Amino acid sequence: MEQIQNSDQKPVALIVGVTGMAGLSLAEALKSPTALNGPWKVYGSARRSKPIWFPSTAAVDGYITFDAADLADTHEKLSPISGEVTHVFWVAIQVRESEEDNVKINKAMLANVLSVLKSAPASRLSHITLQTGTQHYMGPVHDQAQSAQLVPHDPPFREDLPRLPYPNFYYALEDLMASHVPSLSYSVHRSSIIIGASPRSVYNALLTLAVYATICRHEGSRFRYPGTRYTWEHFCDMSDARVLAQQHIWAAVTAQCKNQAFNCTNGDVFTWRSLWELLPVDSKVGKTKLKPHQLK
Template sequence: MEPQAFVALIVGVTGMAGLSLAQALKKPNCPGGPWKVYGAARRSQPIWFPSTVVDHFITFDAVDSSDTQVKLSPIAHEVTHLFWISLQVRQDEEATIIVNETMLLNVLTALKSSTSSKLTHVTLQTGTKHYMGPIFDPVHSTQLISHDPPFHENMARLPYPNFYYALEDLVQSYAPSLTYSVHRSSIIVGASCRSIYNSLVTLATYAAICRHVGLAFRYPGTKYTWEHFCDMTDAGVLAQQHVWAAVTPEAKNQAFNCTNGDVFTWKSMWKFLSELFDVEFVAFNETLEFDLVELMRDKGSVWEAIVEKHELHSTKLEEITCYEALQTVLRFKFQHVSSMNKSREYGFLGHVDTFKSIRFWVEKLRQMKIIPSYHH
């Protein structure tokens, strides 16, 4: 048997994309495999995290350069591929740029400063904010002019601060000693309660709370998004694309959109989610607009009761959901759709039916005891 060629470091391994990536790299038929996988996160390994998907779990704070150096220098002579799935969000985009750039710089410095460094490629997880601008920034988001969908990779950068741009520039600055690939996902769907933006867990907790207290599971968006197209990114498809780009010479130094390859309307999705979460389907009513963030602000104790009743892993509602982010997405004034043409032309053909994907991940979240299941 030949010596193991590729060694991965996944920073952000406990998030939706990170967990799927670790699972993909550990599959016996994984391209470039068998991989040795180091998984890293800021907090210790959660109970639900399957320990078999990483060879070693490393806990460190990437914002702290000395902690990063101490934890990563022992493996700098091994790691060939850095999978950057990490993300921290601050109150505004400028602060978000500083913290994310600092983290990536600290990790790259720790891996590259070793004289025996083996690092050759970095995959960078970003998203459609690349085409929309800082949509969650309190000031910038009020006057954004976004690109027209469908979004494609050669669209020019927007004239707003964006931490994705900063991370791309940082990785490019290491050329030619490093190659890179950029992965621009849509709304990611996967199984973790350690992701900052987790629409599926957010929707599942909303439905569970509605069911528990007898509220209608109403659509918190607008008539526009109810009727128009949107797309999503299955964490498994995203992982496939990261691995493909990491081992495919043609994909080096390129950015790729990553979606499931289909589109849906929120109207059809809402019907589907209502069935899945065992709540009554309520058609959208424009006269009943409401603020989901406000509605859920005091529901922490309700979630605690649900966790207890269904014997779920102990989680805090405000730590596992992103009602603000979900509400922003459901109030877009444009269709949130990205083109997969470039990805296909370069040879990546991963895809999944979004409805099947959601059913799969809901089942997974139930098995992991993160959200309740209802037996009939």
């Protein structure tokens, strides 16, 4: 595919949510000498200060702490770089109890960042990548008031499936980006369960399981599967954060990828039932194999 090349000015990235699983992998990938159109100049941002564990392989050219939900704070912190940034990699999220609240807060965050970067006198902003996920096809599964009545799409999930008739902050963010076309382009990246390394990520399933296993070992409890019978028995897939990062970058610099959505998974499937039987067993914790009545 044809890539967007600029020999005079190197692209400058702003990763919003750089301390999450996808954000860390993006920082590492963009700074790599083998990155498409790279290595890039990279600014990373998060709501909290740079953590001491932030890896040297993800070293950014500038780390910016700001609250994207606060327009004044966003303007103050991003204005100094607003004339530099060419690409925004949006991997940020704030989670509320209801999906209506998720729509409001996440849409406000993205709108504030775009407002500041696009209003710069010499704005170079050309593309934004948006990290979403399978909630696009399943509906707001984390909203207890909505989840009981959800009727999701049947797999396999295809990018051209119609939207579901439920509130979904992914839809709101896509619509917001589309409203800025043609002054900038965008791409949407729909992952499955993300596998990556970050203690700050809200949805770090591997870290959650590791903490759960540690608690079970400490208490001498059985390491029981914490999910449902359905997830125990049915196929699942995952998305490596490093693969996601490569897809983000590819779409950001490839002309034919403008204003499109892409699924991104590792390509293999598994069941939690088969995985659980392969996990190491501590003698104090006990066997991991579960009988049907032990499932939730």
